[in-house]
Amino acid sequence: MDTAIDSNNELKTRFPLTPQSTLGALVAIVRNPLDALPPSIFTEPLVFSKTAGEIKVYLxxxxxxxxxxxKNADSLGKGDQVRRALxxxxxxxxLTADGAHWKWQRQSVAGAFRHDKLLGLQPAMIAVAERTRDRWLENGQGTLDVGHEMMRTTFDIIVDTMMSGGHGIDVGKVETGISDFLRPTGWxxxxxxxxAPEWLPYPGRSKAKAAVTFLRSSLQSVIEERRKSPDDRCDLVNMLLSASDLETxxxxxxxxxxxxxxxxxxxxHETTALGLAWTFDLLSRNPDVERKVLSEIDKVTQGRPVTADDVSKLVYTRQVFSEAMRLYPPAPIITRTALEDFRLGEYLIPAGTVLIVPIYAVxxxxxxxxxxxxxxPDRFTPEAAKARHRYAYMPFGAxxxxxxxxxFAVMEAVAILAVLLQKVRLAAIEPQTPKPVMKVTLRPDKTIRMKLVLR
Structure with a gap:
């Protein structure tokens, strides 16, 4: 479609559309939403497409x-698709709220993520990583499902640091429940x-519903226990219990x-776990990079156990994790819906338009x-990072x-890598890295099994 200039505001109000089959897009979204991205978004600055009669803007x-x-954050909302899926x-x-309700919740939990607070959580992160390491060493050399192992480790960290132990939450059932919930989100x-009507059944819906019921009831039990026996622990649960809206x-x-x-x-926990699983796979396929990571860990620690003071000194290890998240961003697509007309570059975007920021494509x-x-990983030296546009790299959104x-996630990941790699290596078993598949988060299409090798 040719573009046209609006005589009143000189903004283009008609868009050059890339044709996209509705049926093809639906099939791709169910299987792997990454396959539904217009191929041109990997080379062009923006792409307009029309699917199911609606215009979508890919940035x-x-x-x-x-x-x-x-600049136009107030003109955008999460949108109906996010609400339906999550x-x-x-x-x-x-993650799902909009407007004032989102704002006051964000303000309520911000204190839990202050830098000084995070520094105080580092010993707990290291302790959990050491439990994983010791379990691996006890079992000896063999094969591991590294994704599962990282899910377990990062979940334990979340429970220990944010929920003060979690009152006996079943880690294995929670991990299974999250997977059962996310698996059919493409539908x-x-x-x-x-x-389509929200009541319409689809494959995996019943299992996902049961998983949600279990997950939410488990957390409800934590809250009831804390209300029954209040304390002065400065964790996320108590922050949420005491939070109040300053205006109302x-x-x-x-x-x-x-x-x-x-x-x-x-x-x-899941996003960090996935980032770590991809990192271990990449390290095993890039021995020169792996050697540099191991050398840095040995140099910083001098052979003693990893401490909280070491984490900030592991600069190259952090670069490795950053590059893994570039290749495999845990949240690969951001969507927003325009709440009102607004200007974007030379275009006037009408209310109701869906904007898609395909972080994976960026x-x-x-x-x-x-x-x-x-x-x-050299893409993330301080000099290279400064030379790059802030929004060329956005694994955590924008x-x-x-x-x-x-x-929290980066600090946690570096601590886990340091503790584990100080004593073990993980070697790839499969000849190629698994294909990334989006199920809200970016997961491997098959289990990443790796061979444990003691250092």
């Missing part, structure tokens, strides 16, 4: 992403695209506290990254809604 230009998600589990927590997104003085209901605990457990974009498919736990 890969960092300047346009900044303009949309930062609302049953996350309710109106930080929820696809049916939302064509505005209202406090959170139990359901709202569960919403936010669910958000932090699903988003807070991180692999030909104009932003040289040899984008190559694993190269703008006011950037992930509140981003510093």
């Amino acid at each position: 890969a230009d960092p300047a346009l992403i900044h303009e949309a998600l930062v 609302g049953p589990a996350l309710g109106q927590g930080l 929820a997104f696809a049916l939302g695209l064509v505005h 003085d209202r406090t959170m209901t139990d359901a709202e506290i569960v919403d936010n605990l669910m958000t932090f457990i699903t988003a807070g 991180h692999h974009h030909a104009s932003l990254w040289q040899d984008a498919e190559i694993f190269d 703008g006011p809604r950037v992930c509140i736990g981003n510093a």
Whole structure:
């Protein structure tokens, strides 16, 4: 479609559309939403497409992403598709809420993620990683499901640091429950695209519903126990229990506290675990990089156990994790819906338009990254990072809604890598890295099994 200039505001109000089959898009979304991305978004700054009669705007230009998600943040909401897919589990927590309700919740938990608070959590992170290491050493050399191992480790960290132990939550059942909930989300997104009735059944829906019931009831038990026996622990649970809106003085209901605990457990442990699983796979296939990581850990620790003071000194190890998240961003797509008309570059975006920021495409974009498919941690030296546009790399999102736990996640990942790699190596078994598949988060299409080798 040719573009046209609006005579009143000189903004383009008609868009050059890339044709996209509705049926093809629906099938791709169910199987793997990454396959539904227009191929041109890996080379072009923005792409307009029309699917199921609705225009969608794909953004890969960092300047346009900044303009949309930062300058026009108030003009954008999460949208109906996100609510349909994630609302049953996350309710109106930080990830799914909009407007004033999102703002006061964010303010309520911000204190838990201050830098000084995170530094105080490092010993607990290291202790959990040491338990994983000791379990591996006790079992001896063999094969591991590294994804499962990292899920278990990061979940234990979330429970220990944010919930003061979690009152006996069943870690294995929680991990299974999260997977059961996320697995069929492609169906929820696809049916939302064509505005199908929300009651419509689809494969995996019953299992997902049962998983949500289990997960939310488990967290409700934690809250009830804490209300029954209050204490002065400075953890996320107590922060949520005592939170109040500065403008209205209202406090959170139990359901709202569960919403936010669910958000932090699903988003807070799974994304880091996936980033670590991809990192171990990449290290095993890049021995030169692996040697540099092992050398740095040995140099910083001098052979003694990893301490909290070591984590900030492991600069190259952090670069490795950052590059793994570039290649495999845990949250590979951001969607927003325009709440009102707003200007984006030379275009007037009408209310109701869905904007898609395909972080996976941005991180692999030909104009932003040289040899984008190559694993190269030197992209994240301080000098290289300064030379790059802030929104060319955004594994934790962007703008006011950037992930509140981003510093927690990176600190946690570096601590885990240091503790484990000090004593063991993980060697790839499969000849190739698994294919990434989006199920809200970016998961491998098959289990990453690796061989444990003692150092």
